[in-house]
Amino acid sequence: MPSPTSSSETDSSQPLTRGHKKRERTRRGLIDAALRLVARKEVGEIALLEVATEAEVSNGTIYNYFRTREEVLEAVGIAMADEFSDAISALSANVQSGAQRLSIGVRMFIGRAVDDPQWANALLRIFHFDQAMRSRLAAHVLDDLQEGLREGAFTYEDEDIALDLVVSCTTGAMRSVVEGRAIAEHDARVAEMILRALGATPAKARRIANLPLPVASGDASSVN
Numbered sequence: 001m002p003s004p005t006s007s008s009e010t011d012s013s014q015p016l017t018r019g020h021k022k023r024e025r026t027r028r029g030l031i032d033a034a035l036r037l038v039a040r041k042e043v044g045e046i047a048l049l050e051v052a053t054e055a056e057v058s059n060g061t062i063y064n065y066f067r068t069r070e071e072v073l074e075a076v077g078i079a080m081a082d083e084f085s086d087a088i089s090a091l092s093a094n095v096q097s098g099a100q101r102l103s104i105g106v107r108m109f110i111g112r113a114v115d116d117p118q119w120a121n122a123l124l125r126i127f128h129f130d131q132a133m134r135s136r137l138a139a140h141v142l143d144d145l146q147e148g149l150r151e152g153a154f155t156y157e158d159e160d161i162a163l164d165l166v167v168s169c170t171t172g173a174m175r176s177v178v179e180g181r182a183i184a185e186h187d188a189r190v191a192e193m194i195l196r197a198l199g200a201t202p203a204k205a206r207r208i209a210n211l212p213l214p215v216a217s218g219d220a221s222s223v224n
Contacts (some may be wrong), residue, residue, distance in 0.1 A: 015110050027065050027075075029055045034076045038122040043073060043129045070130075077126040077133030078218035080119075084112060085140040091214040096145025099154065099200060105144065106170050106194055111213075113177040114186075120174050127171055134167070141166050148198065153208075155199030162198055169194050 033055035037046050047068045052062040066072040088108050092101045113120035126133055145162055148154040156162040173190040176182045183189065193208035196202060 005006075025058065026061065029084060030057070030062060030065055030072060034072050035080070035122050038073070038125050039077065039118045043125050046073070048072065061168050073126055074130050074132045076122075077130040078136055080123050080126070081136040081140075083129060084109070086156075089140070093213065097208070098144040098149075098151060099123065099155065099195060099198075100208050100211065102141065102144035102166065103147060103191040103195060103211070105141065106166065106173075106191045107213060109170050109211075110154050110173050110177060110182075110187040113174040114182070120178050124171060124175055124178065127199050137167055138163050145198070148200075153195075153200050153204065165197055166194055167174055169197075 030051055034046070034051045037051060037054055047071060048062060049059050051066075051069075051072055052059050056063070062072075066075070079135070085105070088105050091108075092104050095101050095104065127137075135187065141163060142159075145154065145156075145159065145166065149156065154162070169190060173182070173186060177186065188209045192205045195205035195208055
């Protein structure tokens with residue numbers, strides 16, 4: 001009698017792997033389609049079947065991945081938050097200072113808004129709509145806040161308020177960019193004010209906020 005690990009069962013594993021990859025590609029295509037729609041119109045105006053049309057899949061296909069508009073928009077928000085935050089974390093991997101890492105994150109989100117206003121507009125629309133996205137962004141900020149407090153760069157008393165301050169100021173600055181209200185060196189100025197609000201001295205805040213951003217090699221020095 002064949003065992004549970006028979007050759008017939010083993011041979012079936014490869015098609016399942018291909019099917020899984022195809023499913024992930026389709027899901028990603030739906031997320032990308034929803035992202036394009038969000039960049040063009042208000043979140044509340046987007047219909048689930050409209051996402052299917054944008055992705056060029058059948059109406060029935062999208063229901064294999066998402067049941068509601070809210071589910072697909074949550075997936076879009078989480079993907080945007082995670083992908084860019086992870087990229088920033090990779091660039092900042094060699095930076096020891098939590099205050100500097102926080103400044104880098106703030107400046108890079110604002111810089112991305114300058115380089116890609118469509119992406120920023122989509123992120124901002126979903127940010128105010130989806131709690132999951134806000135939670136993901138906050139999680140990336142929290143470690144740097146806590147490290148900045150331990151190293152003595154920050155002196156804030158309420159962590160939740162500090163977290164809200166960083167996220168709200170950063171997204172507000174991104175909105176200024178999208179709406180054409182940004183000033184010269186907007187990223188560094190916003191980062192400096194956030195650092196000061198968290199308790200960094202004026203001199204330290206200015207020095208950290210104006211440090212060169214890390215390059216792709218991740219070669220960046222920490223701030224003492």
